[in-house]
Amino acid sequence: MVKRSNKRSNNKRSNSKRSNSKRSKEQVFYSEKIVIENVNLRGCYKSNDALVDKLSTDEFTKNALRMIDRLPFCVYKDQCYCDKPSPLILEQTISAPHMHAKAIEYLQEKLVPGSSVLDVGSGSGILTAIYGKLVGVDNKNSKKRGKVVGIELHQGLVNMSIQTIKKNYPELLTYPKSFKILQSSGWDGYPKKSKKERYDAIHIGALADSIPMNLINQLKSDGVMLLPLKLGDNNYFCIITKDKDDNVLIDPRESVRYVPLVKA
Numbered sequence: 001m002v003k004r005s006n007k008r009s010n011n012k013r014s015n016s017k018r019s020n021s022k023r024s025k026e027q028v029f030y031s032e033k034i035v036i037e038n039v040n041l042r043g044c045y046k047s048n049d050a051l052v053d054k055l056s057t058d059e060f061t062k063n064a065l066r067m068i069d070r071l072p073f074c075v076y077k078d079q080c081y082c083d084k085p086s087p088l089i090l091e092q093t094i095s096a097p098h099m100h101a102k103a104i105e106y107l108q109e110k111l112v113p114g115s116s117v118l119d120v121g122s123g124s125g126i127l128t129a130i131y132g133k134l135v136g137v138d139n140k141n142s143k144k145r146g147k148v149v150g151i152e153l154h155q156g157l158v159n160m161s162i163q164t165i166k167k168n169y170p171e172l173l174t175y176p177k178s179f180k181i182l183q184s185s186g187w188d189g190y191p192k193k194s195k196k197e198r199y200d201a202i203h204i205g206a207l208a209d210s211i212p213m214n215l216i217n218q219l220k221s222d223g224v225m226l227l228p229l230k231l232g233d234n235n236y237f238c239i240i241t242k243d244k245d246d247n248v249l250i251d252p253r254e255s256v257r258y259v260p261l262v263k264a
Contacts, residue, residue, distance in 0.1 A: 044082035051081045057101040064104045064111070067133040070097065072168045073126040073161075090154050094124040095205070103127055103203050104134075106226050106239050106253070110201035111135060113144045118198075118218065120186040121205030121261070122150030125161025128181055129169055131203075137179040138171045149190050150181035153262055158183050186261050189214040199223060207235055207258035216240075216248060228258040 045051040052065045074080035075088050085093040095103075104111065104127075111117070113136040119128045128150035132138075135146025152158050161181050165172055172179050184190055186204060195217045202215055202225040209230045219225050225240040229250070236252035243249070 044079075046081065048081060051083065051097055055083070055098055055101050057098075057105050058108075060108050061101050061105045064108075064130050064134055065097065065101065068126055068129045068169065070094075070126060072164050073124040073129075088124055088157065089160060090156050092123060092154065092157060094126065100127055100130070102237060102254070103205075103226060104130065106237070107201045107203060107224055110224050112146075113139060114146050115200040116147040116198060116220075117149070117200065118190060118202045118215070119148065119150040119205075120189075120203065120215070122152045122161060122181055123157055123205060125150060125157075125165055125181055127203070127205075128161070129165055129172060131201075132172045132179050133169075138174045145175065145178055147178045148180075151184040151186060151190050152181065153183070153185060155183045185263065187212045187214060187263050189218045194218060197221065197223075202226070204228065204261060205258075206261035207256075208261045211240065211248065211250075212261070216242060221246070228256050 043054060045054065048069045048071065049066060051070070052062050055062065055065070071077060071080045074086050074094055076086050079086040083098055084096050087093050111131060111134040115135045117131045117135060119131060122128045128148055132148045135148060136144055137146050137148055139145040150161070152161070158181055182190070184192065186206065189212070193214050197220045198218045200220055200223050202219055202223070204212070204215070204225070204227045207228040207230060211227065211229065215225065219242050221242055221244045223242060227238050227240055228235055229238045231252060235256050235258065237254045237256050239251040239253060241249045241251070
C-alpha cells in the first residue's frame with residue numbers, strides 16, 4: 001500500500017493565505033542533464049572547500065562533500081567549482097553541487113559505516129564515490145564495510161567514472177564486491193529485477209512518473225529512497241520510506257526539474 005504524507009497538504013490548509021502568497025517564490029532545485037535558468041547567479045569559487053562552505057546545507061553534508069574533490073569528475077575544469085551543472089560526455093552533465101547536497105542530506109541517516117547504497121543514474125560517479133566514503137567500502141573490518149552500487153545507462157560514463165575513481169580515489173576499489181559501477185537500466189535495480197531487499201538507501205537521479213517497483217522491492221524495511229517523482233502537474237524531490245509491513249510513504253519536498261528515468 002502506498003501512502004502520501006499529509007504534512008504538505010495539512011500545512012497548506014491551515015496556512016492557505018500564507019501559502020498562496022509564497023507560491024510564486026517556491027524554491028526550485030535543478031538536476032544535472034539539463035540547462036538551468038539563471039546559471040550565472042550561482043557563484044564560482046577557487047576550491048572545492050570554498051564552494052562547499054557556501055552551500056546551504058548541514059555540517060554532515062558539507063563534510064561529505066569535502067571527502068571527494070569535484071575537479072577530477074568535471075570535463076570542463078574551469079566550471080568545476082561553480083554551483084551549476086557542467087557538461088560531461090554523451091550530452092550528459094555533472095549535477096550542480098547544491099543538488100548533490102540534497103542527495104546526501106536527505107539520506108544521511110542511512111549513510112553510515114556498513115550500510116548498503118544503490119545510486120541510480122550514477123553519471124560522473126562523484127556521488128557514488130561520496131556514498132562509498134560515507135559507508136566505508138574500503139574498511140578492513142568486513143563487519144563495518146559498506147556496499148555501494150552505481151548503475152548508469154551510458155557505458156561511456158561508466159567507463160569514465162571508473163577511470164576517474166581508479167586514478168584519484170583507488171581505495172574505493174579495494175574490495176570489488178563492496179564498490180562497483182556498471183551499465184544497467186535504473187528501472188530494473190541491481191541485480192536486475194531482483195525482489196530481495198538489499199539496500200538501506202537508494203538514490204535516483206532522474207524523474208519517474210511512477211515509483212519503480214523493482215527498486216521498492218530492493219529497498220530494505222525502514223530504508224530510505226530519494227526519488228524525483230511526478231505528482232499531479234508538478235515534480236518533487238520525494239523521500240520514500242518502506243515500513244516493516246511493506247507500506248510505502250511518500251514525503252514530497254522541493255520542486256525539481258529532471259530528465260526522465262529512461263526505460264531501456
